[in-house]
Amino acid sequence: GQQVMQIPQYQHVQEGEDFTTYCNSSTTLSNIQWYKQRPGGHPVFLIQLVKSGEVKKQKRLTFQFGEAKKNSSLHITATQTTDVGTYFCAGRPTGGGNKLTFGTGTQLKVEL
């Protein structure tokens, strides 16, 4: 079945440093979504990317969808303590279907 892996699994940064998480799918995706889950919380939708090579920005967050639509990345510039949480990518396979397969997640910790 479809596998979605993320690296790194954990990342510790000092506040103000940048952070990037990478997402790789074993199959081509029709779209990729990114979610943030605070400790003890539920996944919260951040963004969806649909087009090959698409780049979207939300303030300090930059999301990219690979040309082959099998990988994606999330980059945070100048991290803040409010960025703490686990970031999951989630992909829907090409050919449709309702199933959203979540990646393994990257847990971000930000220290002052």
Added chain:
Amino acid sequence: EPEVTQTPSHQVTQMGQEVILRCVPISNHLYFYWYRQILGQKVEFLVSFYNNEISEKSEIFDDQFSVERPDGSNFTLKIRSTKLEDSAMYFCASRTTGVSGNTIYFGEGSWLTVV
């Protein structure tokens, strides 16, 4: 902002007992989901539900699991005979259709502990 609500927030049950987790999806949404997350692990798809029937399910969703939409607002997940490995956070989620239906809204989860 509309939200998906889930009850109970936490349930402790004995192994072998039946459990029903309840969800009220956002009112105009048409697709409903159950996901689960074992502590410290990723979010795993269990089942999707549309037009009063299961549209997709994962290998985790075996005969011990069932879903139901008993009325116009509730969406339930039943685990017939719980096992220790069913201990997890269970998230209900919903979305609408069309372009705006790409966003899936998750509830705050029901934490199930099987002892």
